[in-house]
Structure formats: C-alpha cells, structure tokens
Amino acid sequence: METQRFDGAEKLHSALELRRYKPSDFDQMIRNQRNAGLPGIMTSRFLEARIINDPDSTLVAVIGCEVIASLYLHAETDARISSLVVKSNYRLMGVGKRLLCEAERILKEKGYLVVCLKPSDTSIGFYKKLRYVPIERSEDMSKQL
C-alpha cells in the first residue's frame, strides 16, 4: 500500500475517515501493529467474531484505502481501550487523538462513565495529554468520560 503525502495536518484531517473495522482492513492493521511492536496480535477470525458481537469493537482511521490507525474497544463490565497504533509516518499530526476521542465518544454514548487502558512505556505522555491519569498500584491509566 503506497503511503500518501500531505503538506499539512489540515489536509490530512479533511481526507481522514474514522469508521468501524472491515475484514479487508486486517492485513494493513496487523502490519501497523507489528511495526509498532504491539504484543497480542489478534487473528482475523477472532476479530470477525468480535465485530459480530459488537460492531464498534475495532475502529480504524483510513485515508482512501490506507489504514493509518486503529484501536480496540472493550465495552464489557468495564470500558477499556487497547492497541491504539498510528502508522509511524502519520504520527504527531493529531490522528491518535482523533481516533481515541471517537472511541471515548462511543463509550460515553453506551453509558460508561470511566475508561481504562494500559499505556506502552512510550505513550504515557500522550495519554496524560489527553487527561488520562495513572491508577494507583496498577500499570493502567483511566479517564472520566
């Protein structure tokens, strides 16, 4: 998949679409996760079973056919977000923030008051910026929705 070039974040954002995962996103999404060194890669079959159960359980950010970011939503007894990854050449342009805000909006709409996540060592500053706070005696962070 050829990466597109944008002069500025504004143009990128006008071309960016946030939507539910489709099975055709799988290869690109998993490649982005692997390149970011994320653990616990899910299989396509498992992801398909998850979206039948909850169509919002995987969200992607795309530009045309290019998957540039993704995350998992776990709307169960508690609300969790995991595996947020932005393709490396699209980082620091507000894509992660937009996808995370969309996930938070969906969780809030479902009635959750708090969301938790486990940050990677290098993403703690990002989540702090987005008003997540560390949970005492835990590696998790949380945010009031």
Ligand SMILES: CC(C)(COP(=O)(O)OP(=O)(O)OC[C@H]1O[C@@H](n2cnc3c(N)ncnc32)[C@H](O)[C@@H]1OP(=O)(O)O)[C@@H](O)C(=O)NCCC(=O)NCCS
């Ligand atoms: C962490 C990650 C998702 C951030 O996505 P991104 O699209 O680059 O972040 P954004 O551009 O939306 O950043 C939003 C704000 O956070 C800041 N920020 C981004 N990454 C940061 C970091 N690692 N540390 C501190 N601040 C950071 C930005 O400067 C921006 O600040 P601003 O609003 O004042 O301009 C991305 O770097 C990534 O995919 N990392 C590898 C995978 C990973 O570690 N994921 C977390 C797994 S839980």
